[in-house]
Amino acid sequence: MPHAGESDAAKFSAPWPEVRELGRLVWDHLVFVMPMAPSQVILAMGCHDPRVAVQAARLWHEGWAPLVVVSGGRGKVTEGWAETEARVFARVVREHGVPGDAVLLEETAANTGENITATRALLAARGVPVERGILVAKPYMTRRSLATAARQWPGVDWRTSAPEVSYETYLEGDARRFLELMVGDLQRMAVYAERGFQVPMPVPEAAWAAHEELARLGYDRYVIT
Known part of the structure; x- marks a missing residue:
């Protein structure tokens, strides 16, 4: 799989293992699956x-x-x-x-x-x-x-x-878009809570810092500016 950074070294210059671990921190916060109960x-x-x-x-x-x-x-x-x-x-x-x-x-x-x-x-x-x-x-x-x-x-x-699809499986697809989407989604959790579109949910410092670093590294296509 072509890793992010290989086709645009100037923008995506971080080593892939570092990017992968940053993405994992964001993923671990965003994924929230609950027990089922009879519903309408x-x-x-x-x-x-x-x-x-x-x-x-x-x-x-x-x-x-x-x-x-x-x-x-x-x-x-x-x-x-x-x-x-x-x-x-x-x-x-x-x-x-x-x-x-x-x-x-x-x-x-x-x-x-x-x-x-x-x-x-x-x-x-x-x-x-x-x-x-x-x-x-x-x-x-x-x-x-x-x-x-x-x-x-x-x-x-x-x-x-959610479907039982792992973080690693998503990385095997369009890894760059996947990471960009997660960065945008985590940012929206803060921005949209401030705008009243969704309820506030605390974000762990490590997840927020990882999202900021990924954005700095160029994974910012879906970031609200």
Whole structure:
């Protein structure tokens, strides 16, 4: 795998083992998976990783909720997709055995907050009450998804779930984009809490310092300026 730094030595000059360990510190904070409990809805948070939809289907088959909502229009990574994230995810969950009448599509959301607010409006319009829900996201989006849902849809007992994909497995893909996304997500946890978009969640000093160092090293494509 070509490591970050190999094609742009001027910008990505840190040794790969150092970058890898910095990313691990960020990952360890962002991943927050909770025990499951019977719920009214499984909300698959749209993104570029269809394994999220596979996990949502698995939870449905295990009986944790009778309804799967797949939410997502196009976001910063999927803006060039021919279909919305919701349509891609809907196809995946159906291919994994979830019947069509157990799946709802929400195709407008362009970010995490809109995944929550648009799904809330969709279910309210259909008269579906939600006392407990399951947020299914990429592992490194679980904590931020929970913080967002707690602000944008309070009064619901939210649980988080994610596909069992390791840090090392993500690094074997597009490592640079993966690290850039995590840096952006951790920064957003602070910025969006200040703006009232999600509830504050303390960030360990080591994780925050690692995110800052990665940004300094050039992994800053998704950092809010």
